[in-house]
Amino acid sequence: MIVARDLAYAYPRGGFGLRVPALDLAAGEKLAVVGPSGSGKSTLLDLIAGIRRPDGGALLVDGVDVPALSEAGRRAFRAARIGFVFQTFELIDYLSARDNILYPYMISPALRLDAAVRARAGALAQAAGVADKLDRRPGDLSQGERQRVAICRALVAKPRLILADEATGNLDPANKGVVLDLLFAQAADAGAAVLAVTHDHDLLPRFDRVVDFAGFADRSAA
Numbered sequence: 646m647i648v649a650r651d652l653a654y655a656y657p658r659g660g661f662g663l664r665v666p667a668l669d670l671a672a673g674e675k676l677a678v679v680g681p682s683g684s685g686k687s688t689l690l691d692l693i694a695g696i697r698r699p700d701g702g703a704l705l706v707d708g709v710d711v712p713a714l715s716e717a718g719r720r721a722f723r724a725a726r727i728g729f730v731f732q733t734f735e736l737i738d739y740l741s742a743r744d745n746i747l748y749p750y751m752i753s754p755a756l757r758l759d760a761a762v763r764a765r766a767g768a769l770a771q772a773a774g775v776a777d778k779l780d781r782r783p784g785d786l787s788q789g790e791r792q793r794v795a796i797c798r799a800l801v802a803k804p805r806l807i808l809a810d811e812a813t814g815n816l817d818p819a820n821k822g823v824v825l826d827l828l829f830a831q832a833a834d835a836g837a838a839v840l841a842v843t844h845d846h847d848l849l850p851r852f853d854r855v856v857d858f859a860g861f862a863d864r865s866a867a
């Protein structure tokens with residue numbers, strides 16, 4: 646699902662660079678990425694999702710050479726194949742929680758919004774414990790509720806790859822378990838792979854593999 650070799654990236658205004666010699670993720674695999682704050686974990690997710698373009702190296706995601714795509718191509722690829730739970734949620738303030746969940750269907754011409762999709766969005770919200778909040782806007786939700794809405798949005802289009810950046814970071818222990826169960830059940834159902842950044846070491850036994858990101862920072866680029 647992911648093959649990265651000698652992946653290099655430096656922020657254009659300097660300050661931080663990342664060099665990843667090799668990273669592989671098999672279809673259906675659940676990989677946790679750990680590492681100190683500021684070690685480049687979120688930057689890696691941005692590269693995989695095509696939000697940022699690497700300066701060098703090779704990156705195939707679901708067989709696609711993502712860095713070779715145009716910006717529009719990368720956006721379409723992301724909408725169709727990747728479910729991204731952002732660390733800061735990135736919900737849209739003026740849309741209801743329901744419409745936030747359905748957002749991939751509003752921006753991707755490849756996805757068609759119909760009654761089955763609406764039902765699926767409702768079922769995901771139910772499983773995540775936010776079904777009674779669907780008419781609210783993100784500003785009227787708690788942090789943990791926003792996080793769960795963001796997770797439903799990442800899952801609604803049955804992505805091939807789920808990228809999760811601290812997806813359970815704002816949740817209490819009970820909801821953490823519920824949300825991770827939901828994430829993994831949906832991934833198994835769709836045959837999707839999961840790459841999750843987490844600081845929560847209690848969750849690591851639930852993953853197939855753990856990669857420690859300490860050491861991937863490229864000091865020469867700083």
Ligand SMILES: Nc1ncnc2c1ncn2[C@@H]1O[C@H](COP(=O)(O)OP(=O)(O)OP(=O)(O)O)[C@@H](O)[C@H]1O
Pocket residue numbers: 656657658659660661680681682683684685686687688689732
């Ligand atoms: N737009 C930017 N321009 C320059 N440097 C940046 C930018 N965004 C992030 N950085 C720097 O890049 C480094 C890696 O950031 P990143 O968010 O990838 O780390 P992280 O491992 O996900 O951290 P955390 O665990 O705290 O979320 C940090 O030192 C950060 O200050």
